[in-house]
Amino acid sequence: MDVEHVEHDIDRTQPLYTEEQIQARLAEMARQIEADYEGEDLLLVGVLKGAVMVMADLARALERHVEIDWMAVSSYAGTRSSGVVRILKDLDTSLEGRHVLIVEDIIDTGLTLSWLVANLKSRGPASVEVATLLRKPEALEMPVDVKYVGFDIPNAFVIGYGLDFNEKYRNLRSIGTLAEHVYS
Numbered sequence: 815m816d817v818e819h820v821e822h823d824i825d826r827t828q829p830l831y832t833e834e835q836i837q838a839r840l841a842e843m844a845r846q847i848e849a850d851y852e853g854e855d856l857l858l859v860g861v862l863k864g865a866v867m868v869m870a871d872l873a874r875a876l877e878r879h880v881e882i883d884w885m886a887v888s889s890y891a892g893t894r895s896s897g898v899v900r901i902l903k904d905l906d907t908s909l910e911g912r913h914v915l916i917v918e919d920i921i922d923t924g925l926t927l928s929w930l931v932a933n934l935k936s937r938g939p940a941s942v943e944v945a946t947l948l949r950k951p952e953a954l955e956m957p958v959d960v961k962y963v964g965f966d967i968p969n970a971f972v973i974g975y976g977l978d979f980n981e982k983y984r985n986l987r988s989i990g991t992l993a994e995h996v997y998s
């Protein structure tokens with residue numbers, strides 16, 4: 815196999831979510847979101863950079879009007895959560911009276927998210943809910959409710975579909991774990 819190819823670094827022995835599985839699940843989530851927010855305005859807030867792919871596909875799976883805005887926060891270095899959250903880029907939109915749905919790629923410890931939910935709730939929105947494609951076991955113990963979850967996954971470091979390892983692999987169409995040869 816060509817070592818320049820991004821797919822070369824995926825561990826084929828671990829279960830992956832294929833492009834088709836991801837799209838099918840996002841379509842189901844979109845139908846649920848449409849039903850829950852019927853007759854309400856809706857602002858999707860994406861968390862850069864990981865949520866770029868989820869936002870692009872979830873937003874297009876929705877057949878209703880939405881607005882999209884972005885935040886960039888920093889809480890992660892390498893493969894371990896630092897617990898420190900910094901705003902690198904804030905929203906352009908006022909949240910006053912708005913229904914806000916945070917769109918996330920993955921929730922691991924939930925530290926980033928619980929901080930973010932509290933931060934957005936302090937801006938006077940009508941509601942703040944969360945949609946994430948992936949959720950890890952530890953996140954189940956966090957105090958924040960996550961209304962829409964794509965897949966609950968085991969505690970492994972995953973890459974692809976927006977998720978990076980040292981800024982690479984975001985452009986993989988599927989989600990997987992890294993092969994042994996990448997670490998060694």
Ligand code: 5GP
Pocket residue numbers: 864889890895919920921922923924925926927970971972973974977978979
């Ligand atoms: P948390 O604050 O929930 O521990 O971490 C949230 C952020 O950490 C995610 O948005 C993501 O950027 C990063 N993260 C957590 N788990 C993983 C993982 O398995 N793979 C990758 N690539 N990033 C992760």
Ligand code: MG
Pocket residue numbers: 861862864865918919920
């Ligand atoms: Mg994220």
Ligand code: MG
Pocket residue numbers: 864890977978979
């Ligand atoms: Mg990252």
